[in-house]
Amino acid sequence: MTDSIKVLLVDDEEEFVTTLAERLEMRGFDPSIATSGDQALSMVQDKAFDLIVLDLMMPGIGGLEVMKQIKSANPDMPIILLTGQGSTKEGMEGMNQGAFDFLMKPLDIEELISQIHEALGKTSA
């Protein structure tokens, strides 16, 4: 691992994102957190991230809207969506709009990591 992978975690459940960030950090990642769509968008402008993990259901600007704005500025940015909904409808919609993949809550951290690697591998390849 030449450089630790810079991941932005976006979710309105603060406990969730902070814990997830801590665990990713323990596994050698460089995570940042945002608890709202607005915050995520401003952070993307300030700092370059390798990958964004984005929750779909958020008050204010929802996940899909955030993704659309990020993609318009940086179409190659890999984004993994998180959904808490019972259905896969919104996840599929996100995939159609350019998300790399979607994962269901609660999250299996090993699966997330393998997805991150896959996403980055694909983009770098």
Added chain:
Amino acid sequence: MADKMKKWWDLCRQIFERDEEKKEMPRRYRRLRRNIIFLMLAVTLIPLAIMAATNAMQYQKNIKSERIKPIRAIAGKAAHSFELFLEERLSAIHFISSSYSYEILSGQATLHRIFRILREEYGGYVDLGIINNDGTKIAYTGPYDLLNKNYSNQQWFNEARVRGVYISDVFMGYRDLPHIAMAVQNLNDQGESWILRATMDTKKFEDLISPMGMDPITDAFIVNSKGVLQSDSRNYGKVLDQFPMEIPSGDSGTHVRELTDPDGREIVMVYSRLIKYDFTLVMILPQANVFQPWHTLKQEMSYMFVASVIAIFLVIFGSTHLLVKRIREADEKRVIAFRELEYTQKLSSIGRLAAGVAHEINNPLAIINEKAGLLKDLVDHDKHHDKEKLMRGVSQILQSVDRCRNITHRLLGFARRIGVQYELLDINEVLRDTLGFLEKEAHHRNLNIEFKFDEQIPKISSDRGQLQQVILNMLTNAFAAVKDGGEIVLSTWKKDEQTVALAIRDNGHGMTEETMRQIFEPFFTTKKGYGTGLGLSITYGIIKKLGGEIKVDSKIEQGTTFTIFLPKTPPGEMEDD
């Protein structure tokens, strides 16, 4: 009458009601049946009774007059012929006294001859005599020795001299047989008055009267003005007896009276007063006999009437019983259908909630997942266990589990029951609790939810599950009506001592008047494609069942307010359950 009615009522009840049915049938249906029966009986029996009574009266009048007319005619004719009879006898005497001079008639032999011819031609005469001016009988022919008798002191003599003519009442003569005397005054050549006097037996009366009694029950006789019988009566004594009843005096012509005689018989009395003489012809018939056809008809009409009344009773009881039974069955079916509908609607509500709930549960689960994962990571990687960090993780897990439990409990509490179960409820608490289902959605859509609760509101006795269903319906509608960032106001207040009110106001798109009129109808929906159209009709049904009322007020583009009024105590009788 009332007793009879009661008996009938009981009998009919026994016919149409089986015992177990009586017990089962709720009071409401019994009351309904009773009302219908009374109403139908009233509209059928009252006119029938009035008609029957009117008819009976009319018939009675007609039949009576028809029956009495011939009797009256007979009585009138009989009186007339009786009068003619007297007239004839009197004019014969008159004729003799005018045709012969006093001198000729005074000769015993001539008088004797004239008397013989008179008897032959007319019959009934008993004797004949001439009385001179002094009142002395100077000539006589007849069976008694009455020559030279002086009558000057007698009343008839004076009356005959004053009036010229005299007819006596019936009296018993020397032969002890009823007689009648008639006298005619005349003047001789010297201008002295003399009197021709004849007596007749009254057997002739009987001959005149007896044909009137065409049937054996008719009693016909003659009475004078003093009420003394002038001929034999069948029931009221012999000749010269006092007639026991009073005959109204003064009026001429033939009259009819219905009365009860001294022996208690119901009789019809027909009497005709003679014009020139002091006699009255009387006919007496038993009422029963005269009105026989009327009694027969009356009896037949009564049978007919009773039969009709029984028929009406049976038909009304039968049909009402059937009708009420049908109504009851229909009601029961409707209640079942409504319950099914209610249940379906509830299931669809639960389905709708489930998606939201899953999401709500997934968030705390995600936290638990991460915390537990972190704890595992810490145990695996970190040699120096940071106790504080571990404890923080554990308490976070517990908090999240708590969140999940609240959510699941709420859902279960909503799904559990369908029947009505009353408990003491704080309406504010029920509102807050129900809103909990939609908190997440409100949060995500940035809805501004405002509470205007009367915290002193009295508790009400109602059904939590049903109320939750109603409130959830109203809230879902309000949520659907507003745009993201919209405003919803929940308020509660005490309307009066017995009623509390709650209102849900939104500033959404509102409704047209047309829509407002239809919203409580089943299957009416504005959410084409995804609404069942049952929500508000079910809501309406539930609120009615809980004894409450629902009101809607809406302006297009300004918002809608639903207000629900609930009684502090539920309606007394829940006859459905």
